[in-house]
Amino acid sequence: MTNSVTFAGERPSATIADWLRRGKLIRIAPGVYTSASEDPAAVVSREWPSIVGHLMPGAVITDRSAPTAGPVDGVLYLARPVKALTLQLPGLRVIARKGAGPQEGDIALPGGMFQASRGRSLAENTLPSRAVLNRPSRTFNDDELADWIDRLLRIDGVERLRYYRHQAEALAVSLAVPQAGIDRLGQLIGAAIGTRTVFTGSKALDARQKGFPYDADRIARLDLLVQALRNSAPQNQPADPSDPRWSHIPFFEAYFSNYIEGTEFELDEAVKVVYMDQVPNGRTQDGHDLAGTYQIVNDLKEMSSVPTSGGQFIELLRYRHSVILAGRPEKNPGALKTIANRAGDFVFVRPDLVEGTLRAGFDRLAELDTAWERSVYTMFLVSEVHPFDDGNGRIARIMMNAELVAARQARILIPIVYRDDYLGGLRQLTRYDDPSILIKALRYAHDYTAGIDFSELAIATRELAATNAFKTPDSAQRLLLLGKNARISSVSQWERPVIKSADIPQLHVR
Structure with a gap:
């Protein structure tokens, strides 16, 4: 008995016949049985090395199965020195051609087969x-x-x-x-x-x-996102960026985007950094991060600029990054990374493949029709490549919102309370090739942002606070953003001060 698989010869034939008659076993291949209580396809999926090794000892996994050392789209390709054989198992087709047996360098596998x-x-x-x-x-x-x-x-x-x-x-x-x-x-x-x-x-x-090698595995993941976006429902939140209603959205975009990355300021401190050039003692670099981000997102001409080629895409990335991280020269602002970066055990695109992957990724942008689709895709492209030593999340969201501003669409803010949902969507696509969570998260954030009045800091602060935007994520008790139809009535649960528009100079949007 090998786990849930029984082979002929492991039990007396009379015992196996009795178990078959009583419905305790079912036959899944000649001389191979499993418990009648299990799904045969699931058993084969789990135990195929021992099953196929028992049926075809000495067979070598090769041909189209070689790179993965296993089935490809439900088919396992083998070579063996005896006659060719095709075997249909539940959920798996085995195609063994006549060919050379194990050679020097082939690896013996548990169960009786070899890996070429x-x-x-x-x-x-x-x-x-x-x-x-x-x-x-x-x-x-x-x-x-x-x-x-x-x-x-x-x-x-x-x-x-x-x-x-x-x-x-x-x-x-x-x-x-x-x-x-x-x-x-x-x-x-x-x-x-x-x-x-x-x-x-x-x-x-x-x-x-x-001269532009790229990470083909990342490009395959980006292709999955392209297909998912093309198949997703339309998303449309028109917004004239020069409308006074949007006057103060750049401040909150810079504030939230930096907060997500760990550059945390109290809201009144952030107002002083952005509008009064007053940085808290000992936080000069953090202040530069916030002010640099605001400098880019508050410039309508800059935020309306979208690239038309892969080379221009990289130049825009580098320029915007150089402004954001101007206060951190040790992070090489504007320079593509030369040392690999990682998040835990996950390694981002290698430095020698960054430019090629960005170019190849940008080429896929032509397959998307709407600003919404392009914004989601562009953000993920930059996030997945992680082209810089630091500031990758901020620059990814800037590139996302530039696609929206250029098309006169509402921007996307990621409030503090929504941080885990957003990052969870990124992880789901990056680690499990599932784009659905990210698309849903950004669609929700887009609708939410479009429902906030940013005409004055006091008004925007009140509406954001009433919809829990400034709350930290709480996995035990999920705080739901109320969205466009939120009932704005009280900010009593919010601990940060409400900023009055009279407390800051008049904002001039370029």
């Missing part, structure tokens, strides 16, 4: 094959192979990729791989490491040859 070495996997993925019905070809096409080589270079580096090429060449004869396939593999690897130039339909490898 990288060199073998690359060599065998040059073998020709055809797509069948709705199933892709057994091996990669030329563009897919080039994409994989680019990924291997990103993950394993130049020297390992060279080793894989030599390994493939050494195994070619025993694997019955034609010389033409090995030659093409050498050409693609040479293009990846920069020793030659080849024509390829792989966007990733082509970008690398042009």
Whole structure:
């Protein structure tokens, strides 16, 4: 018995027959049984290495299954030295072609199978094959192979990729791989490491040859977001940025955006920093962060500027970042990062892939039709790449709101109370490829922001306070933002002072 799987021979045949007759077991493959109380597909999904290893001992995971060392879209591709065999298990199709058995460098796996070495996997993925019905070809096409080589270079580096090429060449004869396939593999690897130039339909490898390599895994995630945004409901909150109703939204945008990143001021302190150039003792750099953010978001000309090319996108990012972090020279304001950054165990895009990933990501922007879609996408692009040493969250939200301002749409504020919802949406997409939470969170924040009157600081403060915007998130007792139709009646629960418009100079919006 292997977990929830029973193999013939592990129990007397009479016992297995009795359990089958009494409904305690069900058969999921020849000589393979599981408890009748379990979902057979779930059992196969969990136990496929031992099941397939029992049925096909010595089989080698290779071809299209090589990169993931497992099933691809419900199909497991194998090679084995005996006759070809196709096996249908609950939820899994196993396709084993006749091919070489385990070779030097292949890895023995628990259960009886082997994982093909990288060199073998690359060599065998040059073998020709055809797509069948709705199933892709057994091996990669030329563009897919080039994409994989680019990924291997990103993950394993130049020297390992060279080793894989030599390994493939050494195994070619025993694997019955034609010389033409090995030659093409050498050409693609040479293009990846920069020793030659080849024509390829792989966007990733082509970008690398042009000097702008990118993180293809991040681009795939961005493509998921593009598709989700295109399939989502329309979102429209028109706003004339020169309307007096929006006069003080830049202040709150700068205030909340910095608060999310840990630059926390009491509201009256923030007013003095922004409008009176009075910074609390010992907080000069924090004051520069807040004032620099406000300088950008209060400039309507700047906030109405949206890029038309990947290069211009990067230049806008760098300029705006240089203003925001002008007070922190040690953070290299305006300079793309040279050292990898991370959040916990999550590593953002590598420094050598930042510019290429931003350019490739920007190219996807053309697939989105509305300012709302572009704003969400742009914010996530910057957040996912994390192109700077610091200030990435602030610059991501500035780029988001610039798309909205340029299209005469209401901006999006992330109030303090909504911080965890917003960051949770980012994490859900970044870690689990689920864009739905982020889209819902930003749609809600957009509607909420559009319902606040920012014509005077006192009015905006009162409405924001009455809708709990200044509260810290409380996971035990979720404070709900009331939104556009909030009943503004009392601020008694808010501990911060209400700012009167008479306390500050008249604001002049450019």
